[in-house]
Amino acid sequence: xxxxxxxxxxxxxxxxxxxxxxxxxxxxxxxxxxxxxxxxxxxxxxxxxxxxxxxxxxxxxxxxxxxxxxxxxxxxxxxxxxxxxxxxxxxxxxxxxxxxxxxxxxxxxxxxxxxxxxxxxxxxxxxxxxxxxxxxxxxxxxxxxxxxxxxxxxxxxxxxxxxxxxxxxxxxxxxxxxxxxxxxxxxxxxxxxxxxxxxxxx
Numbered sequence: 001x002x003x004x005x006x007x008x009x010x011x012x013x014x015x016x017x018x019x020x021x022x023x024x025x026x027x028x029x030x031x032x033x034x035x036x037x038x039x040x041x042x043x044x045x046x047x048x049x050x051x052x053x054x055x056x057x058x059x060x061x062x063x064x065x066x067x068x069x070x071x072x073x074x075x076x077x078x079x080x081x082x083x084x085x086x087x088x089x090x091x092x093x094x095x096x097x098x099x100x101x102x103x104x105x106x107x108x109x110x111x112x113x114x115x116x117x118x119x120x121x122x123x124x125x126x127x128x129x130x131x132x133x134x135x136x137x138x139x140x141x142x143x144x145x146x147x148x149x150x151x152x153x154x155x156x157x158x159x160x161x162x163x164x165x166x167x168x169x170x171x172x173x174x175x176x177x178x179x180x181x182x183x184x185x186x187x188x189x190x191x192x193x194x195x196x197x198x199x200x201x202x
Contacts, residue, residue, distance in 0.1 A: 002029060005113035009166045013106050013173055023101040026108025030080050033112045034073035036119050037201070040126040041069035047129035051202035052139055064202060072201065076115065079196050083107045083189040087171050090185035106173060110166035111193060118159035118197065121152055164190040 004012045016022045045065035059067055084107040088100060125138060142149050168186030175181050 002033070002113050002116045005029075005109045005166070006117065006162065009109065009113065009169055010173070013109050013170060016105050016109060017102055017173075021101075022105035023108070026105040026112070029112040030076060030108045030115075031073070033115045033119065034076045036116070037072045037076070037122070038069050040119065040122045041065045041072060043126035043130055044122070045069055047126070049125070049129055049135055049138075052142075053202055055202065056199050068200070068202065075196060075200055076111070079193045080104070080108055080111050083111060083167065083193050086189040086192060087167070087174065087185045090171075090181070090188060103170075103174060106170035107167070107189065110163065110170045110190075113166060114159050114163035114193075115197075117162055118156060118201075120155050122201075160194060163193055166190075167193070 016025060019025060042065075045063075045068075048062075049065060050061045051064050055061055055064055081104075084100065084104045087107060088103050128138060142152050164187060167190040168183055171185040171189070172179065172182035175185075
């Protein structure tokens with residue numbers, strides 16, 4: 001579902017709404033991506049990696065990935081719930097539109113696909129660290145301009161674009177006649193999700 005959500009999000013979302021218990025299927029996608037973040041965080045913690053970006057909340061950088069391993073799944077689930085609630089509140093009331101479960105399904109597709117794409121750089125770092133690359137080598141590889149840095153930044157840029165595109169599309173599917181309302185709800189939901197990611201995930 002993640003690949004189709006990235007390449008054909010509209011078709012994926014509409015197809016999901018036609019299934020029984022769409023929110024449960026979305027939960028599998030969101031939870032699965034959360035597990036991937038737990039796995040990479042665990043590898044990075046064992047490898048002794050420290051975040052290369054500034055950290056918040058006063059967490060010791062030497063233990064950051066341990067705490068990320070513990071809290072990343074609850075954070076992702078909270079982002080899913082909040083983004084669903086934002087769309088529901090800002091999207092207004094219309095007849096014959098999906099209930100909260102349907103909205104949660106669409107938000108789950110939008111969130112999980114973007115998070116999966118943003119997970120790829122962490123997976124690459126975890127793989128390199130697992131095979132013996134040191135922190136200094138990793139920093140040198142990606143801090144200097146070149147193909148590695150370009151690819152690294154391009155993946156995050158694509159993930160950012162994807163989360164806004166998919167949340168706007170999710171809101172549009174819910175509100176079939178109003179692009180302005182869909183833009184407002186989608187952008188607001190995507191912005192909140194993106195802020196949570198930038199603040200916490202490393």
